[in-house]
Amino acid sequence: MSRLHLDRPWLSLDLGRDMPVLSWAVNRPGQVRARRILWREVRNADLPEDLDVEDWLDRELTAQQAFDAVCFLTSCDIGTYAEVRATAGTITARAVATVGLSNAERVGRRLPPAAHGWGTINIAVTLDAGLTDAARLEAMSIATQARTVAITEAGLRLATGLATGTGTDCVAIAAPEGTTRYAGLHTEAGEAVGRAVLDAVRQGAQAWTRPAKEAQHG
Template sequence: MPFPCSIVHEAPWLCVSFSHPARVASWAVNRPGLVTAQQLLWREVKNKDLPIDVDPVAWLEKELEARDGLDAVTMLTSCDIGNYCVADAEVETVRVKAIVTVGLSNAERIGRRLDWSKEGWGTINLAVIIDQGLEDWALLEAMSIATEARTAAVCDADIQIATGRATGTGTDCVAVVAPEGEGAYAGLHTALGEAIGHSVYASVSEAIGKWRKTRPGIAFPG
């Protein structure tokens, strides 16, 4: 890739670093929106870390400050990030890497809500790293394809909850990373769209399988 990345898991952190800064689109807890960054972080949390009276944003800022990571785009999850999965795809001249952690303990069906206030917050946290320079609007289109692929993987896993087949969780996050450039398209008819879809679907499907092995006979709220 034009900007190779390294992946390091040091509990409770998962760190993805790039050789030079890139554009990142996300709704992550730390540095959401369209930003330039050189590092993506996952922070695994437990109930004791974030009791109900603690502001998660302020808490995370302190955690990041302690590791000199305030510039990193950072996501939070209660799932075991040691079970992260990676999938690569190459279509024509485009290469994409998807990195994901999956927890579905607060699964939801689109358009409906369940009361998960007394349960854990698993979250699907997904990073999609693209080797092709993109305009900002293409980065947003790439995010839509990544989100579609993530949802397809969840739907195909056929996780039944009280409101129907789950389509995601209430706290999912997607971060799409690419160098700044002139690429203008990332739809399903493009090589980039195909590569995004393939890598995301494969990584999310694998991670759902890992999560299921840790939750035999899980009962969802009805």
């Protein structure tokens, strides 16, 4: 059973054993074998404009003896993470999401860089079913689709239109090797991944937007 541990500025998801992890994370992107998925919370002071972010993160991970981990970066409060499990048939998916929307964008149109913050959406998904490489890619597409639906539902309006994500979102899919060939919307794997991610990102988006709404009505 994978374990989740918060020790600021780190959030760590132990997968229980090495397995394929597919992501475009800052550390160890692509498809790699890893035992841990990490979040590193940062503040503006941690990342001055001239900083080599990848070199800085390498040093941080080395100090934690975690250079082999897949690692996200975010300025949102990692203590507000949302964790959801969903089961469809014989397959269970677990999604852990941190959601910040200060870096929000609408797909197909960019805001000027000066308008950007660095709160972002980072999602780790684990499955208890063994997947082929193709099914892992398909599961990634379902997770991304679910993320977009949840953010659209949040109703955050930008100068470019309704937000669909952030400029620095990242998703990691962790699942053992196996023979499951498909993970689309018609499958148990796709249903489980979609529901877990949708509910986790929805919870995170609600937590992020609640203070602003309370201030408007206070």
